[in-house]
Each structure stands twice: as C-alpha cells, then as structure tokens.
Amino acid sequence: MEKEQHPHIVRYRTYVYVLIALLFMTLTSVAVTHIYLGPYTVATALLLATLKSTLVLLIFMHLKFDKKFYSYMVAGVFLLLTSVIIITFLDYLYR
Amino acid sequence: MTMNDHVHIDEHRDDEGAKTGMWIFIFTELLLFGGLFIVYSVYRYLNPLAFHLAAHELSTFTGTINTVILLVSSMTIAMSISAIQYKNKKLTLILMGVTLFLAFLFLVNKYFEWSGKISHGIYPGSTILQEASRGEILFFGLYYTMTGLHALHIIIGMAFIGYVMRLVAKDKIQHDNFIILENSGLYWHLVDLIWIFLFPLFYLIT
Numbered sequence: 355m356e357k358e359q360h361p362h363i364v365r366y367r368t369y370v371y372v373l374i375a376l377l378f379m380t381l382t383s384v385a386v387t388h389i390y391l392g393p394y395t396v397a398t399a400l401l402l403a404t405l406k407s408t409l410v411l412l413i414f415m416h417l418k419f420d421k422k423f424y425s426y427m428v429a430g431v432f433l434l435l436t437s438v439i440i441i442t443f444l445d446y447l448y449r
Numbered sequence: 450m451t452m453n454d455h456v457h458i459d460e461h462r463d464d465e466g467a468k469t470g471m472w473i474f475i476f477t478e479l480l481l482f483g484g485l486f487i488v489y490s491v492y493r494y495l496n497p498l499a500f501h502l503a504a505h506e507l508s509t510f511t512g513t514i515n516t517v518i519l520l521v522s523s524m525t526i527a528m529s530i531s532a533i534q535y536k537n538k539k540l541t542l543i544l545m546g547v548t549l550f551l552a553f554l555f556l557v558n559k560y561f562e563w564s565g566k567i568s569h570g571i572y573p574g575s576t577i578l579q580e581a582s583r584g585e586i587l588f589f590g591l592y593y594t595m596t597g598l599h600a601l602h603i604i605i606g607m608a609f610i611g612y613v614m615r616l617v618a619k620d621k622i623q624h625d626n627f628i629i630l631e632n633s634g635l636y637w638h639l640v641d642l643i644w645i646f647l648f649p650l651f652y653l654i655t
Contacts, residue, residue, distance in 0.1 A: 363531050363534045364527070364530075364531050366531060372524070373520060380516050380520065381513075384513055387509070387653045396654075403646050406645045410641060414638045414641075415634075415638045416631075424468075428472070431476045435480065439483075439487055
C-alpha cells in the first residue's frame with residue numbers, strides 16, 4: 355500500500371516559467387496572423403495551440419508528475435479525437 | 450451494502466479513484482467540445498470566404514486579453530495546490546480568490562463582447578444575419594454556441610472553486626487531503642484547454 359499519495363510538490367517557479375512560455379506562444383500566434391503565410395497560417399495557429407495545451411496538460415494538470423496511467427488515457431482520448439477528425443475530413447475531401 | 454463483517458474505522462478515501470473519475474469526466478467534456486470543433490472545421494472548409502469575412506467582426510484584442518486572463522488564472526489555481534501542500538492556508542485562499550476574480554473578469558469581457566455583437570444586430574435569428582450568407586450564419590451560430598458553452602463551463606468552474614475554497618477555509622482540506630482541490634484545478638485547466646483552441650479558431654482567422 356502506498357502511504358504517500360501525493361509526494362510531489364511543484365515549485366511556484368515552475369508554474370511561472372510555464373505561464374511565461376504560454377503567454378509568449380499566445381502573442382506569437384497573434385503576431386503570426388499579421389504575416390501572410392497562406393495556408394500555413396491555420397497550421398501555425400493550431401501547432402501553437404497544440405504546444406500550449408501540451409504544456410497545460412503536462413505541468414498545470416500534473417500529467418508529468420502523476421502515474422503514467424493518466425497520460426496514457428489522455429493520449430488515447432486525443433488519438434480517438436484525431437482519428438475521428440481525419441476520418442470525417444477524408445469523407446469530405448473525397449466525396 | 451452487505452459488508453457487515455468488515456469493520457472499517459478509517460474514513461473512506463480513494464484519491465486515485467477520485468482523480469481517475471475526474472479525468473474520465475474531463476474526457477467526456479473533451480469529446481463534447483471535440484465534436485463541436487469537427488462541426489466548425491467542416492463548415493469552415495465548406496465556407497472559407499464567409500468564415501474569413503465573419504471573423505473580422507470579432508475583436509482579436511478582446512480575445513487575446515481573455516486568453517491572457519485564463520492562462521494566468523490557470524497558473525494561480527495550479528499554484529494553490531502547491532500552497533496547500535506547503536501548509537500555507539492563507540496563500541491557498543488568496544490564489545483561489547485570484548482565480549475566481551480572473552474568471553469573473555473573463556465573464557465581464559465576454560459580456561461586453563456579446564452585447565457589442567448583439568447591439569450591432571448580430572445574434573442568432575436577427576434580421577441582419579438572416580440576410581447574410583449561409584457561411585456567416587453558420588459562423589456566428591457556432592461562435593455563440595461554442596463560446597456560450599465555454600462561458601457556462603467558466604460559471605460551473607467558479608462555483609466548484611468557490612465551494613472548494615469554503616472547504617479550505619473550514620480546514621476540511623489540508624496538506625494531506627486535497628484531492629477535491631486538485632480536481633477543481635483539473636476542471637479549471639480543462640476550461641483553459643478548450644479556450645486555447647477556441648481563441649485561434651474564432652479570433653485569429655486571416
């Protein structure tokens with residue numbers, strides 16, 4: 355039996371660094387919309403959003419410090435969502 | 450329950466189970482919004498020009514401010530979990546209070562944003578929208594549905610955090626028993642996570 359269910363305390367500093375990274379990526383995604391990148395504009399915005407959400411999931415939501423079991427479940431759900439998106443778009447692109 | 454032969458004096462507590470349950474609930478929320486994101490993507494793919502025009506009605510500035518507000522509030526609620534582990538009750542309460550205040554600010558911004566749109570005659574079923582193209586009607590329909598559903602989650606998150614704050618104040622939550630605080634934090638981060646995708650999709654279309 356595990357005595358300590360929550361052994362890990364995340365330092366305040368870690369959270370501040372993560373916030374700075376998140377704010378930086380937000381401002382970058384806003385700045386990028388003013389540059390013409392053609393079809394890559396949406397791709398860049400979504401890539402940055404994905405990076406931001408990964409940071410939130412790993413640090414803010416403690417996936418990095420919790421049992422791997424939680425990370426696997428989260429990865430599974432995102433995999434499911436991605437497959438549904440891909441399948442839906444295959445339908446719309448080739449009908 | 451017929452477990453009379455077991456004498457358990459320990460309080461019933463299963464932190465891992467509680468957290469797993471919260472995560473499973475979060476998955477249902479992700480799939481709910483995921484479905485809406487798929488609807489959005491398909492309609493945007495079918496009406497690229499109308500979505501482009503309609504998105505110009507939204508203020509990137511307001512969207513950016515609200516993103517910053519949510520990101521900071523996510524940090525403060527995450528910090529409150531460290532604070533309770535450091536046995537700093539006062540700081541825990543302050544950080545939770547700041548989170549609630551930022552959530553309120555987000556809603557105030559949302560209120561002005563929506564009422565601005567509505568006063569310009571842009572709302573579902575309005576005469577202006579009925580004369581607009583199908584794509585624009587879809588864009589604003591999705592805009593009101595998705596940001597509205599998100600705002601509802603903000604309100605529920607505020608109620609949840611408010612309730613947990615009361616438990617912290619009454620010492621029902623302490624450094625060795627704070628799973629409900631963690632779960633309210635997880636819920637709040639979910640709200641943040643959804644906004645991270647709503648923001649570029651509605652406010653940053655060029």
